[in-house]
Amino acid sequence: MDMRAVSVNSLALLLLCSLACVLHLFGGLERRLERRERELGPSSAKTFRALLAVPAVARSNNLSAGITTTTTTTNGSTGVQRDPLPLEDGVFWSRSLEARLPAGFSEDRARLWSQRARAQRVVSLEPGCGRTSNQLATFSDGSKACVRYGINAEQVQGETLAYYLAKLLGISNVPPLVLAQPSSAEQQWAHVRQRVDGLQWSGRAVVSMTEWIANLSGVVTPSPLRPDSSGLRPTMDLGNRTEAELLELVQWSDLVVFDYLTANFDRLVSNLFSLQWDSRVMERNTSNLLKTPQGVLVFIDNEAGLVHGYRVLDMWERYHSSVLRSVCIFRRRTAQRVAALHRYRDARARLFDLYRDSEPLAAEQGFLSDEHARILQDRIDRVYRHILHCKGKYSQL
Structure with missing residues (x-):
């Protein structure tokens, strides 16, 4: 009876010692982890705790991640709110993003x-x-x-x-x-x-x-549209762009289409041409492009387009084509208007009717020649085919 009691007591003592050792080791490991966290700082994502605190969507590698904004609640705390993705159907700016565009000239x-x-x-x-x-x-x-x-x-x-x-x-x-x-x-x-x-x-x-618009400022060509970039494409990482940057890119996509159709060489194209002797031209303000305090890009001085631009087209066409090829994201409405003008092949008639009905001096000033009207329709067809090419390449993203 006395021997059984001694055995039980010895076994209990052994278990207590083992448990104490485990607790001691765990406590030391936890203290080392805490010291390591303090050394790395609270923003580090190197510890298990930090990794587990990161939401799954933030850890994903989505090339078209949504816009991240910081919001403040009524009790003063802050939180992260992710807006919808900036692209839809592969190659179009999203409706939610376009809805936040600053108002232009209505x-x-x-x-x-x-x-x-x-x-x-x-x-x-x-x-x-x-x-x-x-x-x-x-x-x-x-x-x-x-x-x-x-x-x-x-x-x-x-x-x-x-x-x-x-x-x-x-x-x-x-x-x-x-x-x-x-x-x-x-x-x-x-x-x-x-x-x-x-x-x-x-x-x-x-x-x-x-x-005349007051308080305008200059605009520098965004990095996706510079020659050393891969272009404004759905595969680029849009998640790192601020909302203001995205809204400006939406307007740049319209500008590229507009300048290609009019063959306006006195804006982005002239900057590309000037790279031959001025390697930093893209770091300065773009010619004939300004911005309002609200973020509206203002396309000014378009006199080099259409008539004059078409007359000297051979000199500038390779630059026009290069700029158009660099863009594969479009505003849906612009693409729809281009598609309609391509389908009905009536760009000249629609433009003439709008011009004649809106401008009392239209007859005095004149209109496009037959040759220039043909060039306009041809460039509309090219933009339409380019948009189709982009849709075929990126619509599955």
């Missing part, structure tokens, strides 16, 4: 400004819109407009038709535009008659007037 705004610009008296003309032959006009209500007198008629014609093509495509980044004849007997220009005569504009010259 149809209503353009109509109201055009009415005022044709009715208000011009009270002053001064330099301030590029070439010395151009002028900054001030109207009687205090608003302003850039008055552009082309070196030849095709520049004003190109700027005007580019504006109406943008409207046809649903691109709202081009400021409202009207035509005017300052040398006519209209009372609108009577107050600045002497100034107009001093500018030596040709008799009955037609000029363009575009809305």
